[in-house]
Amino acid sequence: MQKCDRCQKQAKIFLPYGPLWLCESHFLEFFEKRVRKTINRYKLVKPGEKIAVGVSGGKDSITALHLLKKIFPKGTEIVGVCIDEGIKGYRDKALKVAKGHFEELEVDYTVLKMKKELGFSMTEIAKRLHERKGEQETQGTCSYCGVFRRKMLNDFAVGEKCDKLATGHNLDDEAQTILMNVLQNDFEKFSRLGPITTGGKGFVKRIKPLYETPEKEIIAFTQFQGLKVYSAECCPFSWQAKRNAFRKALDEIAEKYPNAKHSAISFQQKISPFLEKRESQEAMEYCRACGMPSSGIECAACTQLKKLINKK
Ligand code: SF4
Ligand code: ZN
Numbered sequence: 001m002q003k004c005d006r007c008q009k010q011a012k013i014f015l016p017y018g019p020l021w022l023c024e025s026h027f028l029e030f031f032e033k034r035v036r037k038t039i040n041r042y043k044l045v046k047p048g049e050k051i052a053v054g055v056s057g058g059k060d061s062i063t064a065l066h067l068l069k070k071i072f073p074k075g076t077e078i079v080g081v082c083i084d085e086g087i088k089g090y091r092d093k094a095l096k097v098a099k100g101h102f103e104e105l106e107v108d109y110t111v112l113k114m115k116k117e118l119g120f121s122m123t124e125i126a127k128r129l130h131e132r133k134g135e136q137e138t139q140g141t142c143s144y145c146g147v148f149r150r151k152m153l154n155d156f157a158v159g160e161k162c163d164k165l166a167t168g169h170n171l172d173d174e175a176q177t178i179l180m181n182v183l184q185n186d187f188e189k190f191s192r193l194g195p196i197t198t199g200g201k202g203f204v205k206r207i208k209p210l211y212e213t214p215e216k217e218i219i220a221f222t223q224f225q226g227l228k229v230y231s232a233e234c235c236p237f238s239w240q241a242k243r244n245a246f247r248k249a250l251d252e253i254a255e256k257y258p259n260a261k262h263s264a265i266s267f268q269q270k271i272s273p274f275l276e277k278r279e280s281q282e283a284m285e286y287c288r289a290c291g292m293p294s295s296g297i298e299c300a301a302c303t304q305l306k307k308l309i310n311k312k
Contacts, residue, residue, distance in 0.1 A: 013220050016258035024224050031221050035067050035209055042195040044207040049163035050077040052204075054153050055101070055109070057082075057094030057230040059222045060168030062101055064209050066227065068166060069105050080109030081156050083149050086121025087235055094230035101228075110160075112152050118301075120308060126237055128308060141237045144304050151301040155292070157204035164196075169208040172215040175261035176246045178268050183246070188295070191275040193268055201284050202293040214261065 002011040004023035011021035022030060039045055045068075053068060055061040068078055080102050085091055095111060102109040115121040120128075126141045157165040174193065181190035195212075199205035210218065222229050238244075254260045286292065287299035289306075298306075 012224075013217070015217070017214075017262060019258075027217075027220065028224055031213070031217060032067065032070070034212060036071060038195060038212045039071065039209055042207075042211070044166075044196055044209060045072060045076060045164065047075055050079070050161065051164045051166055051207075052079050052081050052153070052157045052160060052162040053107075053166045054168070055080050055082050055098045056091075056168070057096070057098040058168070059218050059227075059229040059231065060170055060173075060210060060215075062098070062168075062227055062229045063218050063221055064166055064168045065101060065105065065107070066225075068209060069107065078107055079160065079162070080107050081153060082109065082111045083152055084111055084113045085145060085149070086113065086115050086123055087237070088123065090233055090235050093232065097228055097230040110156065112156060114148060114152065117152055117155075118148055118305060120305075122237070125308060140240075142241045142243075144308070145237075147300045147304050151292075151299070154202075154204055158202060162204055164207045165204045166207050166209055168210060170210040170213050170215050170218055171261050171265065172247070172250070174208070174211055174268075175264040176243055176250055178264045179250055180243065180246045190268070191272075194272055211265070212262075 002014075002021050003009070004011045004026050005018075005021050006026045007023060009023035009025075012024045013022050013027050014020070015022065020030075045051060051068065051072075053061070053065050055065055065078075065080065068076075072078065080098070082095055082098055084095060099109070101107075113121075115124075122141065122145050125144050129141060129144075153165055153167075156162075177193060178190065181187070181193070195208050197203070197206045221227075250261065250264075284293050284295065285297060287294040287302055288297050289302035290299060292299055294300075
């Protein structure tokens with residue numbers, strides 16, 4: 001029997017980057033402590049702030065919601081926000097799970113429908129893209145979804161006068177994004193990464209309380225805690241996500257070099273002071289179509305929307 005490194009009980013989980021064997025209770029303690037540390041180290045939440053938590057119903061956002069509620073039981077207002085992309089048989093089921101958690105935790109929440117807010121559901125967008133150019137263009141479904149979701153979440157947080165917008169992004173997500181941005185030479189997106197964004201001028205600061213938490217441990221946390229999460233089916237468009245290739249590559253690398261994902265975020269952090277300087281020097285403009293702040297004359301969401309409406 002493999003014993004826990006902190007007590008005599010049987011170990012239930014192995015953390016290869018430690019390396020560390022932990023029993024269930026020591027793992028839960030370790031897990032929560034690390035999230036608290038992330039929040040403190042990067043000053044993600046200040047007392048008295050209003051925090052919107054983007055919840056999808058999956059393991060990451062449910063974990064973020066539960067821990068934020070536990071760590072900030074009072075003095076910090078927490079509200080939930082869900083995006084319904086209009087993907088039948090997938091998001092509707094996930095949102096049901098999310099609602100259960102909001103009710104249990106007594107958290108006020110809002111469900112925003114993409115169709116109502118932007119005029120298209122993701123199912124319609126995918127169909128349109130497929131009809132136009134077939135498989136090749138269909139591959140871009142997730143890029144539309146990501147841009148639209150980000151806009152809807154930000155608009156909600158601005159409208160509700162929230163100080164921060166928390167998401168369930170974990171260590172794996174962050175390391176994959178770093179790798180993706182480097183290998184796609186996307187410096188602008190790379191410069192916006194990190195546990196907290198700079199915000200300002202119509203952009204609510206986005207925070208990632210699970211920034212230093214590996215995905216596998218989030219799965220273990222929800223199981224040990226008995227948290228109901230939606231994991232039955234993947235989004236029907238997820239096979240198109242570019243991210244899949246990067247996830248696979250990074251997981252293979254981490255099998256051999258267990259610190260790889262941690263190293264990726266440390267590297268990004270080391271260069272981020274130089275990037276922030278660069279970002280603040282960039283003049284911000286306002287989108288000519290929707291009036292929201294943008295780094296160009298038109299924001300990404302309006303550019304994507306136009307593409308959907310205009311191109312035949
Ligand atoms: Fe949206 Fe793609 Fe995620 Fe589906 S897999 S919810 S289309 S980003
Ligand atoms: Zn133990």
